[in-house]
Amino acid sequence: MSARAPEGAGLTTVLALPQWRGAVVLAGEPEGVEVARVVLLEASERLLDGGAQEALVVLPGLGWRSAPAWQLDALLRRAADAGARAVLVAGTGPLPDPTRLLCTRLDLCVLGSGAALLDLAAAAAVHLAAPEVTAARAVLGVARAVADGRVSGPVPLVELCSQLLGAPVAVADASGSVLHGDRSLSVPRPAEAVPQRERTPSPDGVPSTTAARPVLLPGVRSVQRWLVARVPGAPAPLLGTAEDVLAAASTALAGWLAADRTAVERDARGRAALLADVLRLTGEPSPELRQRAAAAGWPLSGWHVGVRVRTGSATDVAGLRHEVVRRCDEVGLQLVVVEHGDGWSGWWSTERSPSAVEVRQLAVRFRRLHDALRRLTGCATGVGRPHHGPAGVAQTLSESADAALLAAGRADQERFLHVDQLGVAQTLLAWTRTETFEPAARSLLEPLLADASLVRTLGAYLDSESSLAETAAVLGVHRNTVAQRVARIERLLGVSLSDHEQRLALQLACRAVQLGR
Amino acid sequence: MGDPLDDDGWAVRDVSAADCPALVRGADVLGSGGGGDARPAGLLFAHAVGRGSVQLLDPDRAADHAVSFVGMVGAASAFTEELPGGGEFARALGAVERWTGERASALASIEAAGLNGVTALATAVSCGLPVVDVDLCGRALPRLEQFSLAVVDGGLPPVALALPGGQVLVVEGGDGPRCERVVRAALAAEGGWAAIATAPVRRGGWPLVGPVRTTRRCLQLGAALERLEPTAGGDEVAAALGGRVLGAGRVVEVARRAGAGFGRGSACVRDRRTSALLRLEMENEYLVAFDDGAPVATTPDLLVVLERRTARVVACDRLRRGDDVVVLQLPAAAFWARGEHGASVAPRSFGLDVDPVLMPQPAGAVW
Numbered sequence: 001m002s003a004r005a006p007e008g009a010g011l012t013t014v015l016a017l018p019q020w021r022g023a024v025v026l027a028g029e030p031e032g033v034e035v036a037r038v039v040l041l042e043a044s045e046r047l048l049d050g051g052a053q054e055a056l057v058v059l060p061g062l063g064w065r066s067a068p069a070w071q072l073d074a075l076l077r078r079a080a081d082a083g084a085r086a087v088l089v090a091g092t093g094p095l096p097d098p099t100r101l102l103c104t105r106l107d108l109c110v111l112g113s114g115a116a117l118l119d120l121a122a123a124a125a126v127h128l129a130a131p132e133v134t135a136a137r138a139v140l141g142v143a144r145a146v147a148d149g150r151v152s153g154p155v156p157l158v159e160l161c162s163q164l165l166g167a168p169v170a171v172a173d174a175s176g177s178v179l180h181g182d183r184s185l186s187v188p189r190p191a192e193a194v195p196q197r198e199r200t201p202s203p204d205g206v207p208s209t210t211a212a213r214p215v216l217l218p219g220v221r222s223v224q225r226w227l228v229a230r231v232p233g234a235p236a237p238l239l240g241t242a243e244d245v246l247a248a249a250s251t252a253l254a255g256w257l258a259a260d261r262t263a264v265e266r267d268a269r270g271r272a273a274l275l276a277d278v279l280r281l282t283g284e285p286s287p288e289l290r291q292r293a294a295a296a297g298w299p300l301s302g303w304h305v306g307v308r309v310r311t312g313s314a315t316d317v318a319g320l321r322h323e324v325v326r327r328c329d330e331v332g333l334q335l336v337v338v339e340h341g342d343g344w345s346g347w348w349s350t351e352r353s354p355s356a357v358e359v360r361q362l363a364v365r366f367r368r369l370h371d372a373l374r375r376l377t378g379c380a381t382g383v384g385r386p387h388h389g390p391a392g393v394a395q396t397l398s399e400s401a402d403a404a405l406l407a408a409g410r411a412d413q414e415r416f417l418h419v420d421q422l423g424v425a426q427t428l429l430a431w432t433r434t435e436t437f438e439p440a441a442r443s444l445l446e447p448l449l450a451d452a453s454l455v456r457t458l459g460a461y462l463d464s465e466s467s468l469a470e471t472a473a474v475l476g477v478h479r480n481t482v483a484q485r486v487a488r489i490e491r492l493l494g495v496s497l498s499d500h501e502q503r504l505a506l507q508l509a510c511r512a513v514q515l516g517r
Numbered sequence: 518m519g520d521p522l523d524d525d526g527w528a529v530r531d532v533s534a535a536d537c538p539a540l541v542r543g544a545d546v547l548g549s550g551g552g553g554d555a556r557p558a559g560l561l562f563a564h565a566v567g568r569g570s571v572q573l574l575d576p577d578r579a580a581d582h583a584v585s586f587v588g589m590v591g592a593a594s595a596f597t598e599e600l601p602g603g604g605e606f607a608r609a610l611g612a613v614e615r616w617t618g619e620r621a622s623a624l625a626s627i628e629a630a631g632l633n634g635v636t637a638l639a640t641a642v643s644c645g646l647p648v649v650d651v652d653l654c655g656r657a658l659p660r661l662e663q664f665s666l667a668v669v670d671g672g673l674p675p676v677a678l679a680l681p682g683g684q685v686l687v688v689e690g691g692d693g694p695r696c697e698r699v700v701r702a703a704l705a706a707e708g709g710w711a712a713i714a715t716a717p718v719r720r721g722g723w724p725l726v727g728p729v730r731t732t733r734r735c736l737q738l739g740a741a742l743e744r745l746e747p748t749a750g751g752d753e754v755a756a757a758l759g760g761r762v763l764g765a766g767r768v769v770e771v772a773r774r775a776g777a778g779f780g781r782g783s784a785c786v787r788d789r790r791t792s793a794l795l796r797l798e799m800e801n802e803y804l805v806a807f808d809d810g811a812p813v814a815t816t817p818d819l820l821v822v823l824e825r826r827t828a829r830v831v832a833c834d835r836l837r838r839g840d841d842v843v844v845l846q847l848p849a850a851a852f853w854a855r856g857e858h859g860a861s862v863a864p865r866s867f868g869l870d871v872d873p874v875l876m877p878q879p880a881g882a883v884w
Binding site for chain 1: 769770772774781783785787792793794796798805807809810811812869870871
């Protein structure tokens with residue numbers, strides 16, 4: 001007889017074994033029943049040895065079905081007396097009512113199966129000897145299939161896992177919608193990038209548990225895919241095995257995704273380099289550049305309207321490019337889209353000069369694109385004016401970049417700006433908020449930064465046209481204090497505030513630093 | 518065991534019409550669920566005996582008698598459908614006397630239980646013979662080969678059958694099973710039942726031939742039941758009958774199945790107090806009782822199912838789902854329980870692979 005199982009010897013875990021699919025409970029309740037060994041009963045005398053303590057007794061053969069009921073009754077009684085906890089009989093037909101009553105009285109669970117009972121007995125014995133074996137076998141099944149190349153993509157992988165677990169399995173995208181496999185599956189909480197389990201009834205109402213595992217790539221924080229499986233039972237005895245199989249599958253899937261990713265990034269680098277060359281254009285492009293642009297499908301001639309989308313630095317710009325392209329198609333914009341810094345740049349082209357109506361319609365579409373992208377990733381969008389010729393691409397993109405920069409601060413306009421909405425002064429001011437200006441401003445004011453009151457005083461003094469009295473009123477201090485501070489500022493910075501160029505530079509720097517706070 | 522000769526009136530007991538109710542009830546108890554309803558035979562006897570009586574001889578007083586065992590064989594249901602004309606038993610006796618050339622000086626029942634618990638007495642009235650209180654079964658048994666004479670001798674003496682249609686058959690020779698087959702074939706072909714009479718038998722000691730004083734037990738059991746209050750519970754009934762309660766409650770299932778021989782069946786009673794499941798395995802009689810799957814009482818002990826409210830016997834063929842019953846075990850006749858002949862009436866002789874589980878014989882029992 002097999003040794004006592006260390007854990008996981010519940011009858012429900014035996015019932016969850018793939019070989020036991022189709023076995024039915026004929027009497028008693030399997031929940032909470034612990035079995036330690038399998039006793040194959042060929043002659044009922046075997047039971048008298050007392051070798052059936054905590055056993056699952058298997059009655060091979062169909063004889064028990066046709067025999068008078070008392071024989072099965074008597075055998076069940078002897079099995080119970082010998083310490084058996086469960087009995088497996090051939091056939092799934094119901095037992096007579098009195099026999100079921102008897103099983104309840106004897107606290108004996110009777111299971112029936114139409115399959116070959118010896119297979120079930122063997123599977124149960126192996127499981128009871130080492131419950132991990134089943135899970136290990138399934139995980140090995142995935143690992144070998146991937147290593148041999150028998151499974152080389154998400155679709156066959158899902159099929160394999162589903163077959164190994166005998167349960168529906170699916171691959172879902174980051175938002176949790178199913179890409180391959182069973183459409184009825186869903187990720188419990190797609191926003192949380194951790195393995196998840198949740199009790200969810202199956203579509204036909206059977207209590208089940210859903211296990212979901214995020215597929216992550218090294219160095220990329222966002223979830224690439226989800227692997228989901230739904231195993232019967234709540235709690236599900238097969239859940240551990242399912243999670244192990246999903247873990248093995250996720251490694252394989254991550255490998256394929258990384259390969260795809262490499263290709264995506266190679267393309268992205270190529271596009272970024274080409275864009276840099278286009279943005280440097282002032283006159284006519286060289287034939288070589290023209291060829292590269294044509295190969296990439298980028299129109300350089302005609303009229304162009306640029307758009308710039310800025311996202312946070314956490315956004316996977318290369319990985320999400322295809323999403324941006326898809327959303328452009330959805331709003332009816334034929335755009336060139338290029339990964340560019342912390343976002344995307346793009347332009348729309350036409351052969352002849354666009355009319356005012358066309359420009360307005362275009363703006364509406366850009367707005368819709370922005371709304372769609374905002375749902376994907378928090379972003380600020382700017383749109384440029386139409387410009388002509390190859391150099392026009394750089395011009396309109398430059399305008400759209402300015403607009404995008406300002407749009408980031410315009411929550412009231414939902415962070416969307418058309419360059420036409422900006423005055424020249426605002427455009428100029430926008431330049432003080434670039435990443436390049438702010439460090440410069442910070443270094444200019446460096447000597448004052450130790451004392452916050454000095455920067456505030458300098459800002460207020462310059463804003464009030466160098467009036468000590470007005471500065472004192474704004475800050476709520478005595479004018480002598482202001483005079484002392486101004487003297488200290490001039491000494492620390494080593495400048496004279498009567499110099500108008502110095503004054504302008506310092507005023508812009510104060511703006512940038514105070515806004516940057 | 519007390520000396521029956523000193524007993525109060527049992528050495529020679531006059532059985533009259535007044536004994537009929539007790540006789541019928543006792544015979545039903547001894548039927549162990551089979552043997553046929555004793556009531557029609559009781560009416561037959563009461564009608565025949567009128568104001569007179571029949572002598573019931575203690576077997577120890579009847580060593581010098583040539584005894585012919587009489588009774589009815591076949592289906593009790595057929596007997597109640599096609600009632601006897603009254604002359605069948607005398608005709609069977611006459612035929613076997615003519616065949617052997619020997620006159621019977623006394624009668625006895627082939628099976629002093631069920632309706633045959635009364636037929637010998639009724640026949641004795643018409644033949645003017647006394648009845649010896651010895652029989653071949655001590656309870657109800659379904660097959661001729663199980664008759665104690667067949668078990669002891671290895672075969673039956675010549676027997677005559679009188680069919681209700683008027684034909685008479687004499688069967689002689691062959692062992693018990695062959696005799697059984699011939700008789701069964703004749704019954705299947707014609708009428709379904711017959712009066713049977715064996716050739717007169719002379720033996721030194723009747724207790725070696727078969728169960729003794731079964732009719733006396735029958736009268737005592739019947740009287741004990743008649744004396745009981747209508748409100749008596751199962752335990753009181755068991756005590757009055759000298760048995761024990763196996764279970765009491767509703768019948769939850771009755772399953773009957775046809776077999777090669779007699780129909781088989783199984784009934785389950787859910788005990789009201791313990792919720793234990795009492796399964797009664799039956800053929801023509803209740804044969805084995807399983808308590809939660811474990812055999813607790815078997816043939817040749819008597820398994821008696823009584824309707825709880827009335828303490829009336831519920832025969833195997835009358836038992837239905839929903840009946841509220843008390844199941845009792847009563848000890849078997851000493852001939853089967855103590856003797857070496859038990860195997861022929863043990864569960865295995867009925868095809869039930871269970872060891873006999875019997876009650877101890879009560880001290881002082883004369884049967």
